[in-house]
Every structure is written in C-alpha cells, then in structure tokens.
Amino acid sequence: MTVNVVVALSAESRPLVDHFRLSEDRAAVGFRVFRGEEMRLIVTGPGRVACAAGVATLATLATLGEQGRDRGIPAWLNLGIAGHGNHAVGEGVHALSILEGATGRRWYPPQILQMPGRGERVCTVDVPETGYPESCVYDMEASAFYATALRYATGELIQVYKIISDNRDSGVENVDRYGVRDSIVRHLPAVEAIVTGLAGLAGAADASRPRLPELDHITTRWHFTVSQQRQLRELLRRWETLGGGEPVLDADLNRCPSAKSVLGELSARLNRVYEGTGRGSIVD
C-alpha cells in the first residue's frame, strides 16, 4: 500500500527522498512531488493554506497519474519540525490531538498504530510561536493536513509526526536547513516504522474493498445503466462470497439478452442458497 508523505520544507524532504529512493515527478505543477514504489512525497511550503493545497494536489495526482494501477487505499503522514516550550530539541512526538489555533477546531487522530515517540497535543498556528504559552507542540500545518486528508482516507490512516526543532532554550532563530535535515536523518528509523505500520494498516483497510474480477467483462458485454451497475456490483460482491469460487460468467449468464436479465439471473442464483445447494454456510 502507498503512503503519502507531506512535508513543508525542502530540507525535510531531502533525507526522505534519498532514504526511500524517490524520484521527482516532473509532471507535477505547483509543488515538488516525488514518487517511489510505496510512497509519494510532496513539499508544500509552510502554513495551513499551502499544506491543504498540497494534500489535495497529491491526492489528485495519485488518481490521475496512476490510472489502471490499483495501489489500494493510501495512508497519509505529515512529517516535519515543530516547537515546544520544554521538550528537548531533536525529540520525536506524534499527535494525539490537533488544535487549530485560528478556529479552535480539534481533531483526534485514532491511534491504532503504536507510533514512536511521545504522544502530544499539537497546536497549529499561523505564525511561528516563540513564547510557547501552552504545553503543546506548535506547528504550522498539522490541522490543515489532517482536515484535508480526511477527505481522502479514514482517520486511522492519517498521522502526524513532528521533531522538536526549537524550545525556550533554543529558539526558532537557531533553526536552519542543515539542522532540519539532520533531525530528519536521525529519525529515519522512526519514520520507516511509521510508514511500514501505516502501509500495513492501509492494507487491512483495503481488504474491505470487494474484488470483482468479472465486473469489467460483464459491463463490456452488456450495457448497464448507472443504477444497474450499482446493483451489479452488489450482486457480484455477494456471489464472490457465496459462490464457492465458481465463475459467475457461465453459459447461463452468457445466454442473457440484456443487462436486466443478467441482474435477474444473478439474483435468482443467489436466492438458491436457501434451496439446499450447500451454499450460504457461514461456518465453512
């Protein structure tokens, strides 16, 4: 399964591009996008607006650029630097909750994965926070990332991992691109663990998508209206479960003169599970 990684800064992306052997997608417009076998990465620039646009762009690119290649349900990871009043520079944290400072909205990313690092409340602000008034991790993208990614995936597959770059002892003025890059490099094992975990979880989510191997063939052979296609998908899903591995497209179905009669034949076939066919067992 693919993991979509969203970073704000180019310095955050470099170690990831190298480690995961990603190559740049030159067709991408507006953002730098990198792709690998199991990962896509976008560099959005800092701030909520840029991040939301980046997430939407990556989701769209994924759909448009990979037609015909089913990579399943993607997971999403926001990775980057953040500040905290007390935590040590270089410490990794994951978001248990996200508060958007500008709106007061809150999110609670479901914690199904055992994420590395301390679990923290992340407060997303629009300008760098230098006073650290609350005991939370201050960043500039997490709320927009999470809220936008929720349009494309279920919450369990969307996580935020931050590396502390500044605190009361070492302010944001001390953060430079080299330090950012080094921080990411030191956390590559944690990132690797998150990516692997998210991919596994996405695989589990993907298992709930029905596989309908004969759908394309049937919809090519007969013309189905939109409503009939919906019915066909549902009947095929049920046949895949109850049909005992038998192909649906047999001589009887091939004799059907129309889409309507195909649906009728499939319904009748399914109804026969109650007629002592041996199918319909839920204990096998």
Added chain:
Amino acid sequence: MIDLIYIEEACRDHPRTQRISARFPGATRIYCTHYREVFNPKAQNFRIQKRRPALILAHKPESFVLPVPDGYGLGSGGNYYFSHMLNCVYDCRYCFLQGMYRSAHYVVFVNFEDFERAIVDRVERDTGTEPWFFSGYDCDSLALEPVTGFLASMLDLFEGLPGAWLEVRTKSTQIRSLRARSALPNVVVAFSFTPEAVSRRVEHRVPALEKRIAALRELAERGWRIGLRFDPVIYDPDYRTQYDDLFKRVFEAVDSVSVHSVTLGAFRMPKDFHARIAGLYPDEPLFAMPMTEHRGVLGYPSAIETEMLDYCGAGLRDHVSEEKLFGHEVHGTAWRIEANDPATG
C-alpha cells in the same frame, strides 16, 4: 487491554473516572471537551479500530432511560433500556453496533448516579405496573464489569426496587458481582447464544460456549433467574442440527424452573446498518445472503425466517413451557408478547 483513554474534561475529577483510569496506570490519557469529538467523526473505520479500541470516559447529560422499540419488551408494564456504555468488547459480526457507530472505542458514562436517579423516577411514575429495565442493548452488560462496576451498583439499586425488573443481557462469563451476593428475585440474567459452530465463526472474542454454559449453570444453581436469548437465529444449511445441539446443551445445564424467559429472534438489521457493515466486511457470508426488506429492516426471506423460527420454537417447547417463550421476527409482529407475560405469569 486498554492503553489509551480519552477523558472528557467535565468528568476528569469524577471519582469513578479516577478509579477506572487508575486501573490502567500505563495508559496514555487524552483530554477532550466532549466524547463526541472522538467518537462521532465520520471518517473512522470501525473494523480497523477494533484492532486497538480505546476507552472513553464521559459524562452522559440526559436520556438515561429510554423506551424500548415496539415489540422488544417483556411484561405488560413499561419497557425501558439504558446504556451506561456504548460498544462492546466482543466483535460479533451480526452486531448492529458496527452499523450504528463509526467508532469502535468503548464509551463508558461514569455518572452512574444519574442513571440510578432516572430509574427510580421512572419506577415512581410507573407505580402500579411492573416496569422492565434492560441493560445491554448498546454494550455487553458484564464484559467490562471488573472495570466499571456498573452491574454491582445496579444490583444494589434494584434490591431496593422490588416492583421493578432488571434484565442484564450478556455473553460474558464475568459473573463475580453476581456470585458475590444472594440472588435477587427481580433480576434476570439473560445469556445470548448461537450454535457453537456459528459462534466460533462470527462471535469473535466471545468466551467459548462451554464456558458460558458453565457460568449459566452456576448462576442458576445460586438461584438467579435465567433468561435465554436465542437471538439472532442465524441461517446455515445445517441450522437444524446446530440448534438441536445448542438447545440440548443449554437445557442440560439449567433446570427449566430457573428459566424465567426464552426469546427467539431471527437475524434482522436496519437496512442502512446492513449496508454499512457489508461495506466493512464485503466478504462476510452473513451480509452476502439474500435478504428481504420489511419496514426498513432487512431479514431472511419470509419463508426461511418462518421455517427457522418454527423449527427452533418447536425445539424449545420440548424444554420450556409455552408461557416462557417469546419471539421476534422481521416479517410479522412480535409473537406471544401480549398473550404471555412472564413478569406476571
């Protein structure tokens, strides 16, 4: 078992919050304004969350005791249900909770005292009748009892409410709070059963049938009134043999004198819940079977449903008298509810 606890700010200082929370010293605590912020968002996957459900400790502000849906009651008085908890530690594939809630986290409402007050108020308003109160509609009544202690507090309450009935529905073998006291005449401990082969296939994390029957036997021997809930009845080509075996094993364990009531109900599911669960488990045979709709509820085709309920009903009549038998079906009305009243009969 629990390594993540969400706690509503409003109840963080409630003694029960602190007591329950203290049972999980290693758990991460996350404070939230309202449990719905965590529990209700749409973009959640019940199936994935079942891998690592969190505990949510919350305060329920209202609607502590609600009337049961038509056809689901016992007795001629009022029939009410209450839910101190949302969601279940078990993972039964036929359970409507998967279709009702987006989240699989366990919500425990810690303000038991408000539930108790509402029950007392209801009993006072229903004076002259014998109202029934059902626990276990949105959760299993006993499965999390060692953590919540809810049943223990309810038993204390109903001991002082002899005119009211409490039904505690469960698949659990956590019977310590019942074992710890004398049987109460107005409390029915109702065990839900499906045949062993079905249970193994679709009742994930539920104690083995043998262990539940042992718990049932022990409670009956201790004088507790027993409810037997063969609901939902699940179709399988071999259902006759499966239910014959189940009835034989259950009624070997419990004397029919101890049996307060037996209910039989065919598998049924609101249409939108069914669609949602089929989306979560597209390869689950239970949700691939042809169903028919009756007033927004999906169930087995009428002929199959009738055949199964008739067969199982006949099997049950070999073991218990007619007046203890109740049933629900999708395509007809609930049967024998009005005619037979175990509360008074």
